[in-house]
Amino acid sequence: MNEPTTDSWVEGATGSPFDVDNLPYGVFSLPGEEPRVGVRIGDHVLDLSPVAASEMLDVHQAFQQPTLNALMAEGRAVRQSLRSWLTGLLTDETERDLVEPHLVPLADVELHLPVAVGDYVDFYASLEHATNVGRIFRPDAEALLPNWRHLPVGYHGRGGTVVASGTEIVRPCGQRKAPGDDAPTYGPSTRLDIEAELGFVVGTGTALGDRVGVDDFADHVFGVVGLNDWSARDIQAWEYVPLGPFLGKSFGTSVSHWVTPLEALDAAWTDLPGQDPEPLPYLAPDRARGLDIDVEVVLNGEVVSRPPYASMYWSPAQMLAHLTVNGASVRPGDLFASGTISGAEREQRGSFLELSWGGQEPFGDGRTFLEDGDEVVLRYTAPGTRGGRIALGEVSGRIAPART
Amino acid sequence: MNEPTTDSWVEGATGSPFDVDNLPYGVFSLPGEEPRVGVRIGDHVLDLSPVAASEMLDVHQAFQQPTLNALMAEGRAVRQSLRSWLTGLLTDETERDLVEPHLVPLADVELHLPVAVGDYVDFYASLEHATNVGRIFRPDAEALLPNWRHLPVGYHGRGGTVVASGTEIVRPCGQRKAPGDDAPTYGPSTRLDIEAELGFVVGTGTALGDRVGVDDFADHVFGVVGLNDWSARDIQAWEYVPLGPFLGKSFGTSVSHWVTPLEALDAAWTDLPGQDPEPLPYLAPDRARGLDIDVEVVLNGEVVSRPPYASMYWSPAQMLAHLTVNGASVRPGDLFASGTISGAEREQRGSFLELSWGGQEPFGDGRTFLEDGDEVVLRYTAPGTRGGRIALGEVSGRIAPART
Structure with a gap:
């Protein structure tokens, strides 16, 4: 790409996070x-x-x-x-x-919501997040399951409840059962959480039976959105065996208003931290690259975490290659997300579940999970091609009380 | 509804499975x-x-x-x-x-494919199927997980790969690992299977945050389709922990050409076999009713199983109430399916996994899983309002060799 060497005539653009090298x-x-x-x-x-x-x-x-x-x-x-x-x-x-x-x-x-979302797939691509969640949800077992280092684990979410940044999130109700309880009860989630993620939007689809090769990512993905995969941990913990998360996630997934086209991220590609064992050939690109995108989790105006996307184990290209290796087709508007971005440090964790270690270690001003009225904003920046940093679309949402 | 007491003037209709009390x-x-x-x-x-x-x-x-x-x-x-x-x-x-x-x-x-499918949710509503699969996939653990009798377990599938009856199903490739193997390998699925199911198509949607009450099923569901949720058991068994089935299911889900409107099933409602424990109030209708629909699984022209839908544990109304209890919205075209229909007898099981007990007990002419060239047809009948039986749309598919 020929990136601009001259400044924009639009007032206030030059040097801003939405300079002419961004253009979402x-x-x-x-x-x-x-x-x-x-x-x-x-x-x-x-x-x-x-x-x-x-x-x-x-x-x-x-x-x-x-x-x-x-x-x-x-x-x-x-x-x-x-x-x-x-x-x-x-x-x-x-x-x-x-x-x-x-x-x-x-x-x-x-x-408005920028994309009519087709299928929404959520991956689980952070080694630190998967390890943390394994330890918290399954304390008596191996944290990382045997398949995790061999394939980017993912599952389908609900495309119809993907909403635009700013949409109010109503605290969901559902069944949950605490470990000590005899039977489940019904009521508002008491462990409402965020997941700070990055989303990838498909532009060019495929036919049923075709695959997207691990080196063909940029031919099929249009761009990137900020994404908050709101999660009700109590509902999720009770429902998720054996078929995975369902109502604990499907009440709302927020995405940014702006879709950053891939070319704006040309300077953000970086080597992955490293993969061991070496992935099977269909997941092995010429060069496995992640994205050097910094995330800020802002709770009621205070930054509570800074997850680094560069720490992710599986790359976006590997996620798409895996998603389609069985011949599953993709369509313009399909969305797939990274899963929670968590770095190695506590202050880099991308969910309250991890920041509070399952609610046992309050963080910030004594926080464990989300309260009614809380506002969460996820902010994302990446190196731009002009030397500064560009901003990806931010994602915000405020928690409204449950409708019981 | 006023059901017809007089015959149709259309030649061949009267007394046929597509009589004037059907009208899909x-x-x-x-x-x-x-x-x-x-x-x-x-x-x-x-x-x-x-x-x-x-x-x-x-x-x-x-x-x-x-x-x-x-x-x-x-x-x-x-x-x-x-x-x-x-x-x-x-x-x-x-x-x-x-x-x-x-x-x-x-x-x-x-x-053609009758519906532009939005979100596709697959439930797991047969007690016999869930018990059989638990025994086969997790022989060392309790077959039925603790949540199963408290809520209709379900997960999101891939709406974009729902295809019309008759569409060729290409044998999927992917990762799988046999229990004795050190590492996973890549290749065509060797345990390709069917799941004989019934699908429910949403007509009237809801807003985000609303719920569909368990007595409001007929206000939101338009009708019923036959559905075959093709499954690659080797891919599924390796990938499905902890987030559920993904590529083992997403390569194709076949539905019938015909959507039977709910009113054609007025005579098919029947009491559920019984639920213990009593469901929570949001899952407890005035009267819990299932559907007396008979299914035939036909492999290369021979009936190999006759799953009875009337044996299902969870009702369609309970599935929809559960799906939306967290405020998840539904849209016209959303599809939710029952999960595999399996009765108590071996010849009533709705998957090859169960019919062959994980491949250990060949059935029919020595069959375990699907071979290239196999054709499977699912046929469905229900009592009609004129006293005979109506046919729901059948679902067929033939297996094409893997594209390696």
Whole structure:
């Protein structure tokens, strides 16, 4: 990619986390108008459809849609040429008269769920998280199960309850049974939690029976979202054997408004920490690479954890190769997530379950799990191609009381 | 419902499994034309859109769609009044001139996947199946896990790989590890299996945070499909701890072309075999009812099993109430399935895993798991409201060799 060497003429963009080397896509609306596709530059949204139409680009119809799906389905080459075109528009002073009328201040728009989510798969790709959870949920057994180092463990979540950042999360009710209780009871979850994750959005699909090779990641993934996989640990602990998490996760999964295209992360790729044993050939890329993305978990305005995505054991390309190795097809809008990002240190853990060690070791101001009214914001930054750091879309959510 | 007391004028319908008390919906196309909605009567498909348009019914636009989703979203009252209208058309000789030009012989049409599937949830509602699988997969532990009698255990499957009856199933590849092996290997599944199930299709959705009460099933479910949840037991056994089945199931799930509307099953409701302990109140309906549906598993033309749906422990209404008790929303097109239907007798087991007891006790002509070229057909019948038996949509699939 030709990354911009000149500054943007858009006021406030240069040097900001949404500089011209970022350019995430989202879906916005103005009061009384239909949602459509925009790109973020500084603190503005560029309304793409009229600009593309005036330049007679075929893709302008995809920009009129209320989700990014049609745009994403255009594929990698279109995504890359759009990026070059946008960079030109936003750095070339001679384009200013054309473009500036279609720049809308962020404060004036409503942002929406950017993607019509198809299937949602959640992985479990952090060695530290899997080890911590194993120790907490199964204290009498080996923390890491025998398959964990051989394949990226994952499961299907509920695509229909993926919601946009800012959506209120109602405390779920359900069955839970404490170890000492004779029988389960019904009621609001008392161990409501977050999972700080990174999500990957599929742009180019496959046919049933095909596979995505471990080196073909960028041909199929459009970009990255911030993701909070809200979890009710008491419901989960009771229900999850033998078929996995279900209602403990399906009441809401929040994603960022902005989808950062893969090309904005060109400077963020980094070597994986290392894999032992060596993965089977279908999971062994030419070079196994993770992403150097820093995450902040912010609870009611205070940073309570800084999970490092670079510490993840399994790479995004390995996750997608595994997901499709059995011939399962993917579609534009499919979403797969990393699983909780936890580093080796306590203050790098990506869930309250781990930060409070199953509720036994309160953290921060005496916190174990989420209380009604709590607001959690996940923030993400990565190295940009201009030397600074770009911001990925943040994910926020506030806990509303249970509806009993 | 007013069920028809007079015979249909459509030749061959009366007394057939697709008599006027059945009337399942599907999506069909004629050569060179777009798929649209039809209803089956005898060995014909009634092309609904032109008939509805000529009678100025608003719903005719839903009949022009390539899936049943828009029709299903119209809700229970519309579904019921359509049924009365159709019954009148098909039994009243004076309607014959209007209707007959739009009856197309089944042999002339192509049938399609009837529903754009949103989320797909698979339950595990047969006591006999869960007990058998527990014994086979975990011989050293209690067969039934502690939660099983307290809640309908379920998990999310892959909505994007739900395919129409008749779609070829390619033998999946993946990782598997035999108990004696040191490390997993990659290759085609050697323990490919079926699961004979019943699927329930949601018509009327809910908002995030709402619940479907256990007595409100018929307000939200449109109808029933036959369903084969193809399973690769070797892949599943290696991957499924701790997050549940993933690639062992996600390569394909076949559903029938026909969706039987709930009203066609009015005579099929029956008491559940009994639940002990009594379920928590949110799972306790005024009257817990299952469905008296008989299933046949046909392998290469021979019936190898006859699973009785009436033996299921958890009811469909309990499954939906559980699925939504945490506030998870449902959408038109969401699909949830019963899990494998297995009765108490060996010849009533709904999977090859059980029929061959984990491959140790060959059945039929020495069979354990599926071989390339095998064709499996699941057939379903239920009591109809006219005294005979109606047929639900059958589900077929043939195994194609792995693509290595």
